[in-house]
Amino acid sequence: MRPIRIALAQLNMVLGNFETNKKKILSAIEEASEKEADIIAFPELALCGYPPEDLLLQLEFTEKSRKTLLEITEQSSKYPLIILLGYPERKDDTYNSCAVIYRGKIYDSYQKIFLPNYGVFDEKRYFSPGSLIPVYETNDYKFGVGICED
Numbered sequence: 569m570r571p572i573r574i575a576l577a578q579l580n581m582v583l584g585n586f587e588t589n590k591k592k593i594l595s596a597i598e599e600a601s602e603k604e605a606d607i608i609a610f611p612e613l614a615l616c617g618y619p620p621e622d623l624l625l626q627l628e629f630t631e632k633s634r635k636t637l638l639e640i641t642e643q644s645s646k647y648p649l650i651i652l653l654g655y656p657e658r659k660d661d662t663y664n665s666c667a668v669i670y671r672g673k674i675y676d677s678y679q680k681i682f683l684p685n686y687g688v689f690d691e692k693r694y695f696s697p698g699s700l701i702p703v704y705e706t707n708d709y710k711f712g713v714g715i716c717e718d
């Protein structure tokens with residue numbers, strides 16, 4: 569088994585500015601690909617900025633998040649690396665999620681399980697907890713995803 573090369577994208581995201589954040593994310597993906605990374609991991613809620621708090625209560629905000637996620641996914645199809653991208657996901661409930669993206673396709677979305685609710689954190693107000701801890705497998709390795717306290 570060959571070593572895995574992982575890029576960590578610690579970026580200064582702009583809360584609620586999806587276009588600016590998209591540019592930063594795509595630039596980091598391109599740089600990681602040039603450096604032959606196998607995986608690039610972005611921070612929790614990188615797509616929208618952290619902490620989004622009451623913005624999550626606006627349907628327009630989570631719809632814009634989904635639209636931007638799909639744009640990034642489509643534009644990432646030319647890069648041969650797995651992308652782990654934090655974003656707010658609205659399904660039946662709202663989740664603090666991480667998209668698992670490869671070659672222009674979202675393979676899965678991991679939902680954060682342990683939601684902090686102390687001090688400055690009030691995540692149970694905005695998010696529902698996930699319930700699954702999947703293991704992802706490629707031809708070369710297996711990996712899992714965790715967000716914050718997971």
